[in-house]
Amino acid sequence: MFTDHATIYVKGGDGGNGIVSYRREKYVPLGGPAGGDGGRGADVVFVVDEGLRTLIDFRYQRHFKAPQGEHGGTKNRHGAGAEDMLVKVPPGTLVKDRDTGVFLGDLTHHGDKLVVARGGRGGRGNTRFATATNKAPDMAEKGEPGEERWLELELRVLADVGLVGFPSVGKSTLLASVTRARPKVGAYHFTTLTPQLGVVEVPDGRSFVLADLPGLIEGAHEGLGLGHEFLRHVERTKVIVHVIDMAAVDGRDPVQDFHVIENELSTYDEALADRPRIVAANKMDLPDAQEGLEKFRAAFPDLEIFPISGATHQGLDAMLRRLADILDELPDIKATSVEDTDEQTHKVYRLEKVEPFTIRREGNEFIVESEELEKLVKMTNFQQFDAVKRFQRILKQKGIDDALRKRGAKDGDSIRIHDMVFDFVD
Structure with missing residues (x-):
């Protein structure tokens, strides 16, 4: 699990x-x-x-x-x-x-x-x-x-390459075809509910980690569908592979699918727009896939598109070699990390006055709040006479006694510090 x-x-x-x-x-x-x-x-x-x-x-x-x-x-x-x-x-x-x-x-x-x-x-x-x-x-x-x-x-899954795409476009089948991973494959949406990882061994001896990420839907950046459950894993990948169903088995439009996915990625994290990506034109073994591919090429002439079939292994070697080449060209580039965000790297520090202690009154009890004094209470053995004298001396040195008097404490009033309650003696 x-x-x-x-x-x-x-x-x-x-x-x-x-x-x-x-x-x-x-x-x-x-x-x-x-x-x-x-x-x-x-x-x-x-x-x-x-x-x-x-x-x-x-x-x-x-x-x-x-x-x-x-x-x-x-x-x-x-x-x-x-x-x-x-x-x-x-x-x-x-x-x-x-x-x-x-x-x-x-x-x-x-x-x-x-x-x-x-x-x-x-x-x-x-x-x-x-x-x-x-x-x-x-x-x-x-x-x-x-x-x-x-x-x-x-x-957040750490993978070199992440497969993104709408549900049922063949990502799990593709992962199973190029790795030893055995993800669940089914003819229904959201067969894959969690990321699946596998190691790809390229024929020339190189290797990389490939992740099959749960399917996207429009509005994922707002948390719809699997939403953020999916998108946060994409942040870690170095290269993005768009898996597009060129046969339009579910009546989808490949061009529109690509636009939607790109919008979801860039809206969630602008840095993803600059991440290297290729397109896996999947299901090329099915009727009408060639026609869908031609329309897609015409719409995106600058994209690297690899006609493949996860089911028949058509075109997989060429795509895997290209992915390995891209990774080799990115030796010093890492996936987005929380440490890279402005929130973490651009902090402004301001000197703030921290009160050594605070005193508030609840009924007839005065409550002294201070992390330092609470620790002192926990480390003091009140069964030892010398320890009690030392505790009283520290309270006086820190001005607790004077502060209590200013707040109206009188002989016999209850004073609480953490779970220790004692009587005030003026």
């Missing part, structure tokens, strides 16, 4: 906890702190595997949680960092943050890697908090939580 969309959840591994420990050696009654740091949590990393052709695996596993770092040990022993979680994806995978819509990466080549969720750093052991005034701190940090997010994955 071909799947080209998936929504998955990824979470980097949490950092290991630092620990509270002291040296316990004979004849050293006041050995001092000896708690080690926790290890770093693992990253979730996407890796391109050229052996994959679909996102089907993500239908059965949607959650990916990387392992946690090891906790710190006694005698200042640091916990080991966790090994990264490698998730294989097929070439041509686009990755976006589902909630923000931010583009994260376009994975196209075998071995390409993209970190999609970073692991948290390990918490510090009590050795790290020793000072001249507190030589034996009774506190340690918890590990930093790993990043977590929902991702939208989209697969």
Whole structure:
């Protein structure tokens, strides 16, 4: 089953906890702190595997949680960092943050890697908090939580040559005739609902990847029919082959069909208008095909047209050689990528003032919102007296106490930071 969309959840591994420990050696009654740091949590990393052709695996596993770092040990022993979680994806995978819509990466080549969720750093052991005034701190940090997010994955087929045309013009038959691919072939519209790939071996030893793309209909650029499900795959192809039914089996007009398809391609993406293309004048083994071909040649005298028959293999060798020649002439040209769009390459960065925290009131509760403070709450062990004192000191240094007073907070009012609720003391 071909799947080209998936929504998955990824979470980097949490950092290991630092620990509270002291040296316990004979004849050293006041050995001092000896708690080690926790290890770093693992990253979730996407890796391109050229052996994959679909996102089907993500239908059965949607959650990916990387392992946690090891906790710190006694005698200042640091916990080991966790090994990264490698998730294989097929070439041509686009990755976006589902909630923000931010583009994260376009994975196209075998071995390409993209970190999609970073692991948290390990918490510090009590050795790290020793000072001249507190030589034996009774506190340690918890590990930093790993990043977590929902991702939208989209697969755009990577092929050298793409077959485009209306439904039932013979694209699947042509693919089966020149490759070992065995697409479903039927005498009804939209037999092919998903892209089919095959490797073409030209008689002179050259080869390239050919894709049979689902049939177009007028209005596809607006999402009609298979619409964008089809057109986004065309963006990746280096050469376009228009497959035209010259016998007009369904009563279609070959000239009009070509105009419609060209309009759909250019309307969806102007860059497609400049993509190299040829015309495969198909079904030349049927009656009336020669007459249709002559009319088509008269309408488009500048086009490269190859009379062929996918069913009888007529004219295929000449067309395949020409496609191989075109590809040889385009060594440095690649198919359109998300990275090539103006949105990605022409960004304007502006310095924006970011508030360190915000305070809002809901009833008798004051809610302090800040990513930095939320992380501090998660990494603080409130069972440790020294840790609580440190937390209070940081709030004061950051101006939280003064800001709460200005908002009207009084003794005994509830203050919430993330999931931690405590009483305000003036």
